Amino acid sequence: xxxxxxxxxxxxxxxxxxxxxxxxxxxxxxxxxxxxxxxxxxxxxxxxxxxxxxxxxxxxxxxxxxxxxxxxxxxxxxxxxxxxxxxxxxxxxxxxxxxxxxxxxxxxxxxxxxxxxxxxxxxxxxxxxxxxxxxxxxxxxxxxxxxxxxxxxxxxxxxxxxxxxxxxxxxxxxxxxxxxxxxxxxxxxxxxxxxxxxxxxxxxxxxxxxxxxxxxxxxxxxxxxxxxxxxxxxxxxxxxxxxxxxxxxxxxxxxxxxxxxxxxxxxxxxxxxxxxxxxxxxxxxxxxxxxxxxxxxxxxxxxxxxxxxxxxxxxxxxxxxxxxxxxxxxxxxxxxxxxxxxxxxxxxxxxxxxxxxxxxxxxxxxxxxxxxxxxxxxxxxxxxxxxxxxxxxxxxxxxxxxxxxxxxxxxxxxxxxxxxxxxxxxxxxxxxxxxxxxxxxxxxxxxxxxxxxxxxxxxxxx
Amino acid sequence: xxxxxxxxxxxxxxxxxxxxxxxxxxxxxxxxxxxxxxxxxxxxxxxxxxxxxxxxxxxxxxxxxxxxxxxxxxxxxxxxxxxxxxxxxxxxxxxxxxxxxxxxxxxxxxxxxxxxxxxxxxxxxxxxxxxxxxxxxxxxxxxxxxxxxxxxxxxxxxxxxxxxxxxxxxxxxxxxxxxxxxxxxxxxxxxxxxxxxxxxxxxxxxxxxxxxxxxxxxxxxxxxxxxxxxxxxxxxxxxxxxxxxxxxxxxxxxxxxxxxxxxxxxxxxxxxxxxxxxxxxxxxxxxxxxxxxxxxxxxxxxxxxxxxxxxxxxxxxxxxxxxxxxxxxxxxxxxxxxxxxxxxxxxxxxxxxxxxxxxxxxxxxxxxxxxxxxxxxxxxxxxxxxxxxxxxxxxxxxxxxxxxxxxxxxxxxxxxxxxxxxxxxxxxxxxxxxxxxxxxxxxxxxxxxxxxxxxxxxxxxx
Numbered sequence: 001x002x003x004x005x006x007x008x009x010x011x012x013x014x015x016x017x018x019x020x021x022x023x024x025x026x027x028x029x030x031x032x033x034x035x036x037x038x039x040x041x042x043x044x045x046x047x048x049x050x051x052x053x054x055x056x057x058x059x060x061x062x063x064x065x066x067x068x069x070x071x072x073x074x075x076x077x078x079x080x081x082x083x084x085x086x087x088x089x090x091x092x093x094x095x096x097x098x099x100x101x102x103x104x105x106x107x108x109x110x111x112x113x114x115x116x117x118x119x120x121x122x123x124x125x126x127x128x129x130x131x132x133x134x135x136x137x138x139x140x141x142x143x144x145x146x147x148x149x150x151x152x153x154x155x156x157x158x159x160x161x162x163x164x165x166x167x168x169x170x171x172x173x174x175x176x177x178x179x180x181x182x183x184x185x186x187x188x189x190x191x192x193x194x195x196x197x198x199x200x201x202x203x204x205x206x207x208x209x210x211x212x213x214x215x216x217x218x219x220x221x222x223x224x225x226x227x228x229x230x231x232x233x234x235x236x237x238x239x240x241x242x243x244x245x246x247x248x249x250x251x252x253x254x255x256x257x258x259x260x261x262x263x264x265x266x267x268x269x270x271x272x273x274x275x276x277x278x279x280x281x282x283x284x285x286x287x288x289x290x291x292x293x294x295x296x297x298x299x300x301x302x303x304x305x306x307x308x309x310x311x312x313x314x315x316x317x318x319x320x321x322x323x324x325x326x327x328x329x330x331x332x333x334x335x336x337x338x339x340x341x342x343x344x345x346x347x348x349x350x351x352x353x354x355x356x357x358x359x360x361x362x363x364x365x366x367x368x369x370x371x372x373x374x375x376x377x378x379x380x381x382x383x384x385x386x387x388x389x390x391x392x393x394x395x396x397x398x399x400x401x402x403x404x405x406x407x408x409x410x411x412x413x414x415x416x417x418x419x420x421x422x423x424x425x426x427x428x429x430x431x432x433x434x435x436x437x438x439x440x441x442x443x444x445x446x447x448x449x450x451x452x453x454x455x456x457x458x459x460x461x462x
Numbered sequence: 463x464x465x466x467x468x469x470x471x472x473x474x475x476x477x478x479x480x481x482x483x484x485x486x487x488x489x490x491x492x493x494x495x496x497x498x499x500x501x502x503x504x505x506x507x508x509x510x511x512x513x514x515x516x517x518x519x520x521x522x523x524x525x526x527x528x529x530x531x532x533x534x535x536x537x538x539x540x541x542x543x544x545x546x547x548x549x550x551x552x553x554x555x556x557x558x559x560x561x562x563x564x565x566x567x568x569x570x571x572x573x574x575x576x577x578x579x580x581x582x583x584x585x586x587x588x589x590x591x592x593x594x595x596x597x598x599x600x601x602x603x604x605x606x607x608x609x610x611x612x613x614x615x616x617x618x619x620x621x622x623x624x625x626x627x628x629x630x631x632x633x634x635x636x637x638x639x640x641x642x643x644x645x646x647x648x649x650x651x652x653x654x655x656x657x658x659x660x661x662x663x664x665x666x667x668x669x670x671x672x673x674x675x676x677x678x679x680x681x682x683x684x685x686x687x688x689x690x691x692x693x694x695x696x697x698x699x700x701x702x703x704x705x706x707x708x709x710x711x712x713x714x715x716x717x718x719x720x721x722x723x724x725x726x727x728x729x730x731x732x733x734x735x736x737x738x739x740x741x742x743x744x745x746x747x748x749x750x751x752x753x754x755x756x757x758x759x760x761x762x763x764x765x766x767x768x769x770x771x772x773x774x775x776x777x778x779x780x781x782x783x784x785x786x787x788x789x790x791x792x793x794x795x796x797x798x799x800x801x802x803x804x805x806x807x808x809x810x811x812x813x814x815x816x817x818x819x820x821x822x823x824x825x826x827x828x829x830x831x832x833x834x835x836x837x838x839x840x841x842x843x844x845x846x847x848x849x850x851x852x853x854x855x856x857x858x859x860x861x862x863x864x865x866x867x868x869x870x871x872x873x874x875x876x877x878x879x880x881x882x883x884x885x886x887x888x889x890x891x892x893x894x895x896x897x898x899x900x901x902x903x904x905x906x907x908x909x910x911x912x913x914x915x916x917x918x919x920x921x922x923x924x
Contacts, residue, residue, distance in 0.1 A: 199685070203784045210748065217747040222797050223661070223867035225769030226710075227742075227760070229752045232772035233701075233709045240702040247695045248688075280689075285679040286672065290691045298689070307687030310694035310778060311787050317774035317795060322665045322830050324797050325773050333779060335684050335786050368784050405685035 004392055007140045008451045012132070016444060020115075022049070023128040023443065027103040027117035031124075033087035033154045039065040042086050043153055046127075053135050055149070060169070061161040065153035069169070072134070072147045078458055079146040080382075081175035081418060084127045085155035088119040094434035111427060111439040120438040121428035123182065127151070129424065129443060130181040133450035144458030148173055158369065159408060166415045177382035177457070178412035180422035181450055184390075184397070187427050188442060191398045192390050194383065194423055196264075197375030199303075200338035201406035202348065203368030208235040210328045213362050219316075222324040232315040235330040238360040242308055242351065246291050249308045249336070251354045254347060257304045258339025263378050264401035268303070271400060272296040303402040306347070307337040336370075339402065344370040373402070374409035380419035381460050388462035389453035393425060393445070425449040466854055469602040470913045474594070478906060484511070485590040485905065489565040489579040493586075495549035495619045501527040504548050505615055508589075515597050517611070522631070523623040527615035531631070534596070534609040540920055541608040542844075543637035543880060546589045547617035550581040556896035573889060573901040582900040583890035585644065589613065591886065591905060592643040595912035606920030610635055620831065621870060628877045639844035639919070640874035642884035643912055646852075646859070649889050650903060653860045654852050656845065656885055658726075659837030661765075662800035663868035664810065665830030670697040672790045675824050681778075684786040694777040697792040700822040704770055704813065708753045711770045711798070713816045716809060719766045720801025725840050726863035730765070733862060734758040765864040768809070769799040801864065806832040835864070836871035842881035843922050850924035851915035855887060855907070887911040 005013075012019070031042035043066050047057045055070035065087065091100040098104045100118040108114035119125065130149070137143050150173070152162050166173065184192035210217050214229040244250040260268075275295035281288065289298060315330030317323035336347060344367075352365050376383055378399065390397045412420040426442030426449070456462055467475075474481070493504035505528050509519050517532035527549065553562040560566045562580040570576035581587065592611070599605050612635070614624050628635065646654035672679050676691035706712040722730075737757035743750065751760060777792030779785035798809060806829075814827050838845055840861065852859045874882040888904030888911070918924055 201685075201786070203786075212749050214748055214750045214752065220746065220748075221867065222769075222771040222773060223663075223799060224746060224764070225771040225797075225799055226763045226767040226866070227751050228746055228748045229709045229750075230772055232775050233705060236698050236701050236772070236775075237705075237707070237709075239695075239698050243695060243699075245699070247691045247699075284682065284686060284690055286676055286682075286690045287674050288676045288691075289689050290676065301688045302686070305688040307684075309684040309687040309786070309788055310692055310698070311684060311785055312779035312781075312789075313694050313698075313775055313777040313792060314780050315775040316772060318776050318780065319774075322795065322797070323773055324663070324665075324771070326771055327774075330775060333784065335687075335784070337685060337687055404688070405683065 004452070006451070008136045009448045011136045011140050012444065012447055019132045019447065020440065023125065024103040024115060026124055026128050027115065027119050028101055030101050031087050031153065032090050033065060033157045034090050036064065039087060039153045043068060046086055046151065049131060053131065054138060060165050067153070067161060067165050068151040070149040070151065072143055074143045074146055076143065076145045076458060079148065079175040080454070080457060081173055081178040081416065082130065082147055082149040083178065083180040084130065084149060084151040085123050085153070086127065086151055087153045087156050088122070088124065089156050089432045091118050096434045105440060108437045110429060111437045111442070113440045114437040115440065115443070116435050116437045118436055121183065121436050122431035125428055125438040125443055126181040126183065126424065126446060129446040130450055132447050133454065136447070137451050137454060144455050148175055163411060163415065166411050170416060173416055175418055177380065178416065178418040178420035179382060181424045181446065182422050183426045183428045183438070183442065183446065184423040185425060185427045185442070188425070188439070188445060192395050192423060192425060193400060194386055194397045194421065195400045195403040196378060196383065197340060197373060197401060198403045198407040198409050199405065200344065200370070200372035200410065202336045202338060202344050202370030204334045204336060204348065204351065205366045205368060206235060206239065206332040206334060207364040207366070208238065208330045209364070211362050216326055216328050219328050220326040222326050225326060228326055230326045232327050232330040234360070235315065235332060235363065238355055238363050239332055241358050242354065248290060249306045251350050252357065253350045254306060254342065257300060258306065258373065259341035260300065260304050267399055267401050268296055268299045271299055275299060302404050303400070304339040306339055306342055309335050309337070311335055337406065338373050340373040340375045342372070344372055371408045372410045372414065374413045374420070375402070376413070376419040376421065382419050382421045382457060384462045385457035385460070386421045386423050386453055388456040389449055390425070392452050393449055395425070424453070466914070468913070470598045471910045473598045473602050474906065474909055481594045481909065482902065482905070485587065486565040486577060488586055488590050489577065489581050490563050492563050493549050493615065494552050495527060495616045496552050498526065501549060501615045505530060508548055508613065511593060515593065516600060522627050529615070529623060529627050530613040532611040532613065534605055536605045536608055538605065538607045538920060541610065541637040542916070542919060543635055543640040543878065544592065544609055544611040545640065545642040546592065546611060546613040547585050547615070548589060548613055549615045549618050550584070550586065551618050551894045553580050558896045567902060570897070570899045572891060573899045573904070575902045576899040577902065577905070578897050578899045580898055583645065583898050584893035587890060587900040587905055588643040588645065588886065588908060591908040592912055594909050595916065598909070599913050599916060606917050610637055625873060625877065628873050632878060635878055637880055639842065640878060640880040640882040641844060643886045643908070644884050645888045645890045645900070645904065645908065646885040647887060647889045647904070650887070650907060654857050654885060654887060655862060656848060656859045656883065657862045657865040658840060658845065659802060659835060659863065660865045660869040660871050661867065662806065662832070662834035662872065664798045664800060664806050664832030666796045666798060666810065666813065667828045667830060668697060668701065668794040668796060669826040669828070670700065670792045671826070673824050678788055678790050681790050682788045684788050687788060690788055692788045694789050694792040696822070697777065697794060697825065700817055700825050701794055703820050704816065710752060711768045713812050714819065715812045716768060716804065719762060720768065720835065721803035722762065722766050729861055729863050730758055730761045733761050737761060764866050765862070766801040768801055768804055771797050771799070773797055799868065800835050802835040802837045804834070806834055833870045834872050834876065836875045836882070837864070838875070838881040838883065844881050844883045844919060846924045847919035847922070848883045848885050848915055850918040851911055854914050855911055857887070886915070
């Protein structure tokens with residue numbers, strides 16, 4: 001790798017005020033998908049800036065919140081598919097100390113000098129950092145890779161159109177790898193984190209209604225309890241067969257852990273060396289883990305164990321005071337966390353079959369949404385380029401096999417057939433909450449690190 | 463027993479228009495305890511009518527909704543404690559076809575010519591029938607028994623003051639038996655039903671909170687499910703230990719059936735002869751019973767089995783759509799139906815101990831309210847007097863050991879030490895719902911049968 005600073009980094013320093021102001025302007029333009037606020041305007045603004053930087057831009061999907069595809073074909077040997085989003089979460093009912101769409105620069109208790117704005121962290125800040133990285137590369141020798149940047153405006157409402165778009169445009173989106181620019185540090189002093197994959201997730205609503213098995217068709221007075229069974233009890237009994245005494249998923253045919261590759265095991269061993277159980281519990285706000293286990297096993301579980309979570313449970317009378325009834329329906333809203341190796345449909349069917357085998361075949365299971373885990377090998381050039389970029393900036397990244405939270409990166413692996421990575425230097429936080437922020441220094445570090453990463457990915461010099 | 467009609471019955475026929483109009487006037491006076499409407503006015507009206515009929519009347523408890531004690535000491539050898547209530551349920555949001563406080567007389571699909579009014583059935587109609595029965599007896603030879611009539615104005619909000627009043631006034635309320643005038647027929651053509659007792663009931667709220675056992679102190683993102691346990695799962699697991707596969711209460715130390723006396727068994731045998739399982743299920747709106755059993759066992763269970771009912775179950779996200787969280791609390795609102803032999807505190811403690819023995823000692827149990835079953839032997843003179851009265855009117859009553867629904871008649875047995883009965887001819891229905899009604903002929907039959915009963919109880923001529 002070239003020694004830093006590169007001419008591109010020098011360009012960024014020279015144009016920093018302008019980049020910072022354009023980023024703030026973008027943050028001042030509301031784009032709340034859940035409330036259909038400002039999406040068209042934001043997309044238009046973005047299109048203009050992309051075209052000014054040489055992209056060929058096309059709109060896909062709904063006119064009200066289009067998916068943008070910005071393409072730079074520079075005839076380079078490597079092509080990168082990039083993911084971005086221009087919509088943000090609502091801000092209603094949140095206690096912001098500066099207005100969420102003012103994008104003021106001020107001292108933030110965690111971030112130091114920061115932009116405080118909805119979208120600063122998630123993900124208009126990173127979007128603008130990538131836009132400016134492209135500009136800086138073009139101004140200092142040209143883009144080293146071809147780019148296909150897909151930018152959606154409905155991530156916060158579930159990326160409704162994105163899977164269909166990726167499916168339909170598979171050929172046009174052909175690339176060597178996929179990438180999402182995003183903060184990877186807690187502060188500029190901590191090691192950036194690289195994660196080789198994400199878990200999948202599936203929403204399942206379990207509904208038990210009165211029926212041929214028994215239960216009252218209409219809500220019944222509970223004095224009839226000795227005679228008439230209850231959907232609430234039936235749901236309780238059915239659910240309790242799905243987990244063991246430690247609340248771990250325990251469904252016929254589903255493994256206690258997903259697929260752990262040898263390289264994952266090696267990474268987990270390394271992470272286990274510094275795993276601090278007590279610190280972790282304090283951060284989680286819990287007195288104990290589901291099970292006491294040695295550090296390596298705890299890490300195996302958070303990254304590779306499936307979990308069945310009850311998000312909501314409701315039946316009968318939900319008010320104050322008493323109301324002596326037998327309900328005619330009971331519901332549990334659940335999610336299943338899917339590690340690599342557990343497929344959506346198979347897992348859903350295994351849970352259904354497990355219940356049916358125990359006499360609970362009448363319980364209705366409705367899948368809300370679902371997608372599988374996604375994983376990229378450590379050796380993938382896109383990952384190695386990111387590692388190289390971090391090292392060039394003087395950081396040794398922490399590498400984790402799997403992110404416990406779910407992200408639909410299966411779209412990269414399963415739909416587009418691409419290895420993927422996500423990252424960039426810099427720190428930001430407060431997604432979805434009040435006083436969302438990104439550090440000003442972090443934003444500049446992100447922008448610079450993205451140019452370093454693109455250069456590394458282009459020449460595969462690592 | 464004297465042959466009917468007695469001079470008292472002839473008096474009732476002669477004064478019927480007046481009795482009917484006074485009853486309608488009483489029904490036109492709203493007395494909704496839950497909304498604190500008209501209680502004082504209703505009590506004052508009642509007091510006036512009682513005093514006009516020779517009673518010494520005293521107010522007890524809260525001035526806003528006093529308990530009335532009306533006493534007639536006629537120097538008779540027998541004294542009867544009578545229970546009544548002057549409050550009614552609210553009518554809001556109900557679809558009445560004639561105004562609830564107009565007390566119109568009209569044709570009712572079930573009752574024929576009926577008064578339609580809130581309280582017609584439950585229980586201002588029976589109250590007025592008893593008032594007029596007293597009047598008729600006084601006008602035709604005098605009351606044959608001393609009466610102590612306690613009339614409360616807060617039955618519909620849980621009889622808050624009554625237990626304390628009965629405790630405090632035990633000496634003043636000394637009597638030979640207790641009695642509540644109430645309809646016992648479905649129509650004037652069906653056999654009146656005598657029930658020798660009522661079940662008790664206890665409200666228990668089970669709460670599982672995060673704590674030393676685990677679980678997140680604050681609602682947590684469900685991606686942490688492989689590590690952090692959930693109060694929702696814990697409550698599901700704890701509850702599922704309290705019932706068997708048939709949803710029957712299955713708690714260490716609690717019997718599957720309460721105390722069944724030999725005379726109860728004989729009565730159940732007789733009832734089993736005409737028990738129709740399919741008809742019963744149709745009436746309940748259920749496809750099957752908790753268990754298929756022969757008729758005798760089904761009757762044993764509805765009357766003598768305890769039951770633990772889930773009235774309401776709630777945890778986490780109760781709205782529409784999804785919300786991927788681990789809740790920090792879960793609650794189940796339950797009631798326990800108590801047959802004779804199961805005491806309130808002991809049953810509560812048995813459930814608590816059962817859970818603690820299975821490692822769920824952290825789950826909080828809060829008792830909302832609770833009272834035990836009450837039972838009177840078939841041989842009690844008050845019961846025999848009621849049977850004799852029905853027979854004098856040409857009816858052979860159906861006798862059941864226990865009413866499945868709960869009524870705090872333990873106040874008669876356990877607090878006042880009195881055997882008890884409740885009944886009277888006539889049909890009425892619609893308690894708590896719209897178009898509550900009592901049949902006009904039924905009201906007259908109730909009034910007459912009450913005079914017959916009082917006469918029978920006085921002379922114990924049966």
